[in-house]
Amino acid sequence: MKKAVFGIVKTENQAINIANQLQAAGFSPNDISVLFPDRTGTRDFAHEQHTKAPEGAAAGAAAGGLAGALIGMGIPELEAKQYEGKIKNGNILLSVHAEDGKEVTRAKEILKNGGAEDISYTGEASVPNSARA
Numbered sequence: 332m333k334k335a336v337f338g339i340v341k342t343e344n345q346a347i348n349i350a351n352q353l354q355a356a357g358f359s360p361n362d363i364s365v366l367f368p369d370r371t372g373t374r375d376f377a378h379e380q381h382t383k384a385p386e387g388a389a390a391g392a393a394a395g396g397l398a399g400a401l402i403g404m405g406i407p408e409l410e411a412k413q414y415e416g417k418i419k420n421g422n423i424l425l426s427v428h429a430e431d432g433k434e435v436t437r438a439k440e441i442l443k444n445g446g447a448e449d450i451s452y453t454g455e456a457s458v459p460n461s462a463r464a
Contacts (some may be wrong), residue, residue: 333362333428334454335405336438338447339417343367346423349445353427356437362428364404367419405453417449429454 340346346365353363397418401411404426414424425447429435435452442450 333430334432334435334452335426335428336435336442336452337406337414337424337426338442338450339424340421340445340447341416341422345446346425349425349447350359350444352441352445353438356441358427358429358434358438364426366418366424366426368418368423392458410451411448413414413449416429 338349340349346367350363352363354360396415398408398411398415401414401424402408406414418424425442427438429438429441429452435454439450439452
């Protein structure tokens with residue numbers, strides 16, 4: 332099972348720059364997800380970029396709005412509710428799927444260096460020694 336690293340940014344340019352940096356560091360565009368607030372008012376948020384996350388997000392959204400969608404993406408409930416408030420206030424959520432601890436560390440550094448806040452990660456509780464690089 333993959334891990335996912337999450338962070339909040341304030342501007343679209345910040346989100347684009349971080350997504351570009353993640354790709355330059357070797358992360359697949361398919362493993363990078365960006366959730367923008369929906370400024371039209373017709374939905375809680377709009378999904379952007381390429382990702383596997385919308386499948387879980389769609390199931391979660393049906394069950395419980397934005398927080399449910401975030402939980403469906405693998406974000407723990409408490410953090411999902413905090414992220415929900417930040418997204419509804421106009422912030423942008425970035426997530427990137429990582430294969431191992433090294434990728435988690437690299438993704439967290441890229442998010443931090445790009446100015447992201449509230450950086451966290453979720454996934455397996457532990458990684459077997461045979462899976463560590």
